[in-house]
Amino acid sequence: xxxxxxxxxxxxxxxxxxxxxxxxxxxxxxxxxxxxxxxxxxxxxxxxxxxxxxxxxxxxxxxxxxxxxxxxxxxxxxxxxxxxxxxxxxxxxxxxxxxxxxxxxxxxxxxxxxxxxxxxxxxxxxxxxxxxxxxxxxxxxxxxxxxxxxxxxxxxxxxxxxxxxxxxxxxxxxxxxxxxx
Numbered sequence: 001x002x003x004x005x006x007x008x009x010x011x012x013x014x015x016x017x018x019x020x021x022x023x024x025x026x027x028x029x030x031x032x033x034x035x036x037x038x039x040x041x042x043x044x045x046x047x048x049x050x051x052x053x054x055x056x057x058x059x060x061x062x063x064x065x066x067x068x069x070x071x072x073x074x075x076x077x078x079x080x081x082x083x084x085x086x087x088x089x090x091x092x093x094x095x096x097x098x099x100x101x102x103x104x105x106x107x108x109x110x111x112x113x114x115x116x117x118x119x120x121x122x123x124x125x126x127x128x129x130x131x132x133x134x135x136x137x138x139x140x141x142x143x144x145x146x147x148x149x150x151x152x153x154x155x156x157x158x159x160x161x162x163x164x165x166x167x168x169x170x171x172x173x174x175x176x177x178x179x180x181x
Contacts, residue, residue: 039076041165042097042157047128051162052100052155060096060154062114071095073164081159084114093159094133100155101126102135108142114156118142123155133157 040054057079061068065082072078079095086092094114102123110119119142123133137146137153149155 042100042162043165043168044125044128044130044132045161045163046130047125048168049125049127050101050165051125051132051157052097054164056097056099058096058098058154060115063116064114066091071159075166084156087112094156095159097155097157100133100135100157102132102148102155103129104147107144108137108146110139110142118153123157130161131158132161 038053038055041050042052042054043049044051054073054077057077059080061080062082062084065084068080068082070078071081081093081095083091083093100123103126105124106121108119108121113120115136117139118136119139120134120136122131123135124130125132134156135149135153136156137149141150141152
């Protein structure tokens with residue numbers, strides 16, 4: 001009876017030893033790809049869909065910004081929020097991320113861009129189709145076949161249309177990750 005019990009535990013023990021071996025390895029591997037540690041998610045304020053990661057936010061000043069301020073978005077992340085205005089006089093507060101989850105829309109436009117040398121198109125939430133910002137691509141790469149920004153492009157998200165998942169979870173009784181939907 002005792003031997004049978006030990007045989008049942010052997011596979012579990014073996015798996016644990018393998019996991020511990022890799023988790024406690026003393027020599028770092030020389031991988032060319034960097035490991036991305038997720039700090040928090042930026043989510044659509046309307047539907048809660050994941051839009052981007054907070055650690056993908058970066059600062060790039062627009063020479064056409066009306067104002068710019070640093071804002072603490074999460075405990076670990078301060079971001080540059082810029083106020084911009086379109087030709088119709090509508091103002092938006094934006095912040096930049098390297099990658100975001102947007103639906104495919106419209107062709108690129110180089111008219112009235114807030115970032116000289118870049119073409120833009122709108123970025124809408126793929127789940128609820130709310131305008132959440134704009135995509136920017138270097139003009140020379142902005143072709144009809146290019147649906148989303150390349151590595152040289154970026155996304156400008158509307159500050160008022162995005163919240164962090166950590167903040168949303170602080171308001172809920174049950175965290176988003178634990179819900180059924």
